[in-house]
Amino acid sequence: MTHLQVGDKAPDFSAKDEQGNTVSLSDYKGQKLVVFFYPKASTPGCTAEACNLNDNYDRFKSLGYAILGVSADSAKRQSNFKNKYDFKYPLLADEDKSVIEAFGVWGPKKFMGKEYDGIHRTTFVIDENAVITDIISKVKTKAHAEQILPA
Template identity: 60%
Template structure:
């Protein structure tokens, strides 16, 4: 997993509209990159809506937001439209970005262990350096967690 002080890899992904999004598009800007397991599920919806509802407060602090999951473009588009997210959602179907950040690993639910996307959030400064990593995400209060961290 990328840690505080690490440089962000120059990733490229496809958003919910099928447009290419590159990390370099955000150079010189502060950025929240959050990884979520699956679009349109209760936890991921609560987390993403928390960020949507606090988008202006995060922008006032100078932050842009990118959400990333392994869902295909069509599913990201549906999720994006259904909840009117003002930020892009990347469809990382080959999991290259997810793995580059270290947001893939062992998960355990009800005694069953499997590999999956870890619900991690990375706060990145204008120089492309990770300033904080949130690994214990509270889905309903995620924006508040970020605002406290910054």
């Protein structure tokens, strides 16, 4: 789905998080970053994925990773999602889809025989120099941390 490949520079982005703070790729310069794109806050798959990453947050942090969740939900919806599950990382409210489109994760999807445009659940692992080191497009929502972190 995405046009990006391992070894590419991550797209520079800037968007508001659930609290209205501007978050940019440059904020993570010198740090490893996991950017996960999910279709909709508070839905079962997205909740499982976000909670799995949150449950492993200390492990990510100890290995030098920051985490950033992104969907096209409103800041209010992202804020409710974060507060309900006490996520330790920011959620971008990418309502204009600028970050989603920069990473190439918006496109046609099928669900129950219907075709529509939406976010393809995809995770990008980015190194300290903003280079993409991994792209996970077949996300296991309940065991996503294991797909990202070395055993």
